[in-house]
Amino acid sequence: xxxxxxxxxxxxxxxxxxxxxxxxxxxxFVGIVGPNGSGKTTLxxxxxxxYYPDKGKVLFEDRDISYFPPYKRAPLGIGRTFQIPRPxxxxxxxxxxxxxxxxxxxxxxxxVDESMVIADEVIERVGLQEHRNKQAGTLTPVEKKLTxxxxxxxxxxxxxxxxxxxxxxxxxxxxxxxxxxxxxxxxENIAVVAMxxxxxxxxxxxxxxxxxxxxxxxxxxxxxxxxxxxxxxIEVYLGHPPER
Amino acid sequence: MFGIQLAGxxxxxxxxxxxxxxxxxxxSLIFGVLKVVNVGHGxxxxxxxxxxxxxxxxxxxxxxxxxxxxxxLGMVLGFIFFHTSMKRLIKAPELASLLAxxxxxxxxxxxxxxxxxxxxxxxxxxxxxxxxxxxxxxxSKIYAFLGSILIALILYFWFTKTRGGTAxxxxxxxxxxxxxxxxxxxxxxxxxxxxxxxxxxxxxxLLTMFIPVGINPYMGGVYTLKGFVxxxxxxxxxxxxxxxxxxxxxxxxxxxxxxxxxxxGLEPFAMTRFFSFLILLLILLIKPTGLLxxx
Amino acid sequence: MKxxxxxxxxxxxxxxxxxxxxFIIGESVPGxxxxxxxxxxxxxxxxxxxIFLGMTGYVDFGYVAxxxxxxxxxxxxxxxxxxxxxxGMGVVFLGLLLAVVLAMLLSLAVGAVALRLRGAYFAIATxxxxxxxxxxxxxxxxxxxxxxxxxxxxxxxxxGRETASQVSTYWADVFVFVIAFMxxxxxxxxxxxxxxxxxxALREDEDAAKVMGINVTKYKIxxxxxxxxxxxxxxxxxxxxxxxxxxxxxxxxxxxxxxxxIIVLLGGAGTLLGPxxxxxxxxxxxxWLSVIIPGFQLFVxxxxxxxxxxxxxxxxxxxxxxxxxxxxxxxxxx
Numbered sequence: 001x002x003x004x005x006x007x008x009x010x011x012x013x014x015x016x017x018x019x020x021x022x023x024x025x026x027x028x029f030v031g032i033v034g035p036n037g038s039g040k041t042t043l044x045x046x047x048x049x050x051y052y053p054d055k056g057k058v059l060f061e062d063r064d065i066s067y068f069p070p071y072k073r074a075p076l077g078i079g080r081t082f083q084i085p086r087p088x089x090x091x092x093x094x095x096x097x098x099x100x101x102x103x104x105x106x107x108x109x110x111x112v113d114e115s116m117v118i119a120d121e122v123i124e125r126v127g128l129q130e131h132r133n134k135q136a137g138t139l140t141p142v143e144k145k146l147t148x149x150x151x152x153x154x155x156x157x158x159x160x161x162x163x164x165x166x167x168x169x170x171x172x173x174x175x176x177x178x179x180x181x182x183x184x185x186x187x188e189n190i191a192v193v194a195m196x197x198x199x200x201x202x203x204x205x206x207x208x209x210x211x212x213x214x215x216x217x218x219x220x221x222x223x224x225x226x227x228x229x230x231x232x233x234i235e236v237y238l239g240h241p242p243e244r
Numbered sequence: 245m246f247g248i249q250l251a252g253x254x255x256x257x258x259x260x261x262x263x264x265x266x267x268x269x270x271x272s273l274i275f276g277v278l279k280v281v282n283v284g285h286g287x288x289x290x291x292x293x294x295x296x297x298x299x300x301x302x303x304x305x306x307x308x309x310x311x312x313x314x315x316x317l318g319m320v321l322g323f324i325f326f327h328t329s330m331k332r333l334i335k336a337p338e339l340a341s342l343l344a345x346x347x348x349x350x351x352x353x354x355x356x357x358x359x360x361x362x363x364x365x366x367x368x369x370x371x372x373x374x375x376x377x378x379x380x381x382x383x384s385k386i387y388a389f390l391g392s393i394l395i396a397l398i399l400y401f402w403f404t405k406t407r408g409g410t411a412x413x414x415x416x417x418x419x420x421x422x423x424x425x426x427x428x429x430x431x432x433x434x435x436x437x438x439x440x441x442x443x444x445x446x447x448x449x450l451l452t453m454f455i456p457v458g459i460n461p462y463m464g465g466v467y468t469l470k471g472f473v474x475x476x477x478x479x480x481x482x483x484x485x486x487x488x489x490x491x492x493x494x495x496x497x498x499x500x501x502x503x504x505x506x507x508x509g510l511e512p513f514a515m516t517r518f519f520s521f522l523i524l525l526l527i528l529l530i531k532p533t534g535l536l537x538x539x
Numbered sequence: 540m541k542x543x544x545x546x547x548x549x550x551x552x553x554x555x556x557x558x559x560x561x562f563i564i565g566e567s568v569p570g571x572x573x574x575x576x577x578x579x580x581x582x583x584x585x586x587x588x589x590i591f592l593g594m595t596g597y598v599d600f601g602y603v604a605x606x607x608x609x610x611x612x613x614x615x616x617x618x619x620x621x622x623x624x625x626x627g628m629g630v631v632f633l634g635l636l637l638a639v640v641l642a643m644l645l646s647l648a649v650g651a652v653a654l655r656l657r658g659a660y661f662a663i664a665t666x667x668x669x670x671x672x673x674x675x676x677x678x679x680x681x682x683x684x685x686x687x688x689x690x691x692x693x694x695x696x697x698x699g700r701e702t703a704s705q706v707s708t709y710w711a712d713v714f715v716f717v718i719a720f721m722x723x724x725x726x727x728x729x730x731x732x733x734x735x736x737x738x739x740a741l742r743e744d745e746d747a748a749k750v751m752g753i754n755v756t757k758y759k760i761x762x763x764x765x766x767x768x769x770x771x772x773x774x775x776x777x778x779x780x781x782x783x784x785x786x787x788x789x790x791x792x793x794x795x796x797x798x799x800x801i802i803v804l805l806g807g808a809g810t811l812l813g814p815x816x817x818x819x820x821x822x823x824x825x826x827w828l829s830v831i832i833p834g835f836q837l838f839v840x841x842x843x844x845x846x847x848x849x850x851x852x853x854x855x856x857x858x859x860x861x862x863x864x865x866x867x868x869x870x871x872x873x
Contacts, residue, residue: 073752279659344848351845517678525652
């Protein structure tokens with residue numbers, strides 16, 4: 001469904017993403033992993049349209065979207081959440097989620113009222129009903145994150161990009177969120193790509209395969225368990241090959 | 245004949261440009277550090293003009309002495325306004341600080357009107373003229389020119405050679421980074437604002453040395469607008485850029501006047517103003533960071 | 540908990556009521572018409588300006604240019620078309636139409652340049668257009684140059700003395716009432732449609748809005764042109780038609796834009812009721828101050844503005860909305 005062919009992105013003299021090719025199939029759960037500076041944020045931004053590739057192509061459902069601005073990618077089915085949740089603060093949770101529906105894949109089929117109905121459904125599925133009329137700016141960070149996820153889900157996406165630092169979150173909350181996303185994604189056949197700094201519980205719990213980046217290049221693209229034991233990965237994180 | 249007139253005009257423009265440039269340095273500084281556009285810019289210059297008026301008429305002393313007086317007054321005003329209002333608006337949306345500075349401008353205008361009335365004032369500082377071949381330049385204008393350059397140079401040295409100045413440059417670059425380096429960003433903000441206002445008020449004095457008439461509480465508006473054009477031209481946030489942009493603006497203003505005066509059916513004064521805004525819009529379209537901006 | 544289709548528009552009721560009350564007071568209490576007309580004018584420009592400022596959060600410091608260009612539309616129509624056989628009131632309606640067309644054209648031109656800029660740059664660009672346009676008129680001496688257009692005579696020729704006088708002293712103001720109401724309707728329709736949600740999103744967080752699929756430029760332009768067109772109508776009716784003249788320094792005067800900003804902010808930006816409330820408070824305060832301390836109104840206003848900005852930036856309606864959200868009364872508030 002999503003294919004990156006030889007994508008390269010540079011900023012001045014710095015090559016942030018170096019000839020990365022990958023493929024994500026419908027309904028797949030993938031983790032993109034790499035330490036700081038490995039280029040994963042840039043890669044994410046190229047997929048969501050914040051940046052355009054200097055070389056190579058981004059294909060979605062066989063369509064070349066390399067130069068589509070972000071607002072054109074959403075109706076195709078690419079949804080995104082942010083590292084630090086950015087719901088629309090002065091709007092209610094319900095309104096936030098409805099915006100997702102209004103401009104997502106269903107944009108030509110739903111009006112404001114139908115979007116509200118969709119919003120109510122999604123809010124119930126993520127468990128935010130009690131907060132639905134609260135202003136998003138007044139929520140706790142976890143609730144904000146859920147609102148963002150709900151908003152992205154209301155888009156009825158085919159691909160969900162999750163910018164997941166999950167840093168500073170309680171392990172219980174992480175587990176809860178991961179299983180929630182996994183359940184819904186499985187039901188809706190949504191592919192989920194989570195971007196994380198290193199392979200840890202969140203990714204292991206969710207991802208079927210893992211793509212590891214290092215200095216802009218892809219060094220591993222394998223099922224999770226394999227990747228965990230791959231000496232190249234360990235070297236990247238430890239700085240030297242694993243001891244015997 | 246026209247050539248000489250044009251050249252003379254351009255020279256006058258260059259000299260005036262130095263004053264414009266110096267006036268805009270304060271505006272650029274405040275934007276660079278605080279990301280605030282001082283919409284009351286002209287009003288502060290007006291205050292400086294009145295300081296010059298007062299110094300000359302009531303103290304009977306050359307307006308040159310008004311420059312440091314105006315500067316100090318400006319710093320005090322800047323300090324007061326910063327701590328009462330601007331400080332709280334740093335995190336607020338831009339609209340808030342734009343309006344706040346506008347309100348401050350109005351307050352200044354009305355206060356001066358209360359003291360001096362709404363009439364036009366002027367003074368006459370006759371220190372001779374100098375013939376420069378293509379034009380005749382009153383000494384007062386030359387003093388204004390030199391004064392502007394001197395202040396710009398002092399500022400340059402202060403920014404690059406002193407601790408306080410370099411600290412400010414750091415804050416312009418990256419306020420978070422500066423904070424991490426141990427720079428007291430809050431104080432940097434207060435200092436920049438005060439300094440910027442001080443410069444602006446002082447420039448009002450220099451302006452009157454160039455144009456010693458027409459001093460009234462509402463004279464500032466025109467200069468606020470010119471200030472914006474120059475600041476954008478030089479790169480909002482770059483005081484040096486502002487100075488050079490001021491020179492360019494002075495040249496363009498006078499040069500275009502001569503050219504427009506040649507075309508029948510046009511009103512040259514208004515056309516010059518139109519031209520300056522056209523430049524503003526072109527720059528914003530093509531290179532919003534200004535001709536001399538770096539980002 | 541199903542909201543009926545009509546209930547969405549309940550907030551229009553207090554607005555209607557306010558305008559109606561104002562109108563009735565003006566009609567019935569002798570000598571009040573001028574004051575009421577002024578208040579209606581402020582309401583109208585407040586509502587119109589709110590469509591852009593309130594809903595997008597961008598400040599157009601050159602807003603008055605749209606009113607000015609609208610005024611010119613009316614003036615030009617009367618000046619150039621008054622001798623057409625039997626045109627009568629047609630000059631006025633054509634004037635209104637021309638006003639809208641000119642305002643739309645100008646807003647497209649401005650939008651093309653300014654809307655890709657953000658924050659302070661946008662504000663400066665809009666001032667640039669305002670002043671630039673004014674000096675272009677004065678400099679090239681088109682449309683009467685710096686002397687403007689005086690068209691009472693031509694209006695009288697087209698309508699007859701009696702009618703012309705009535706139109707400029709009464710009907711012009713009635714038009715302003717109608718325009719104010721129209722602006723309110725447009726505002727609520729936008730607010731309740733996808734346009735409103737898109738605008739709220741882009742006001743809150745433009746980048747997140749883009750990722751959500753919102754074409755922010757398109758919606759900014761929609762709000763901008765709408766707001767500008769209404770401004771044009773107001774300039775045509777409330778300035779040109781009422782005063783039967785147009786002068787560049789007057790119609791491009793920046794302080795009208797500032798009054799718009801104050802009215803919208805005071806009342807609550809982005810709300811429906813905010814502008815009328817802000818207009819009433821501001822208008823009455825200004826009038827009252829000009830009576831008790833003539834010449835010093837600005838002196839008092841300036842610090843008040845400062846206080847409002849620093850202390851309660853969401854305005855009166857912003858506060859009320861928060862208090863009454865979710866309650867019965869809340870359904871009438873927007």
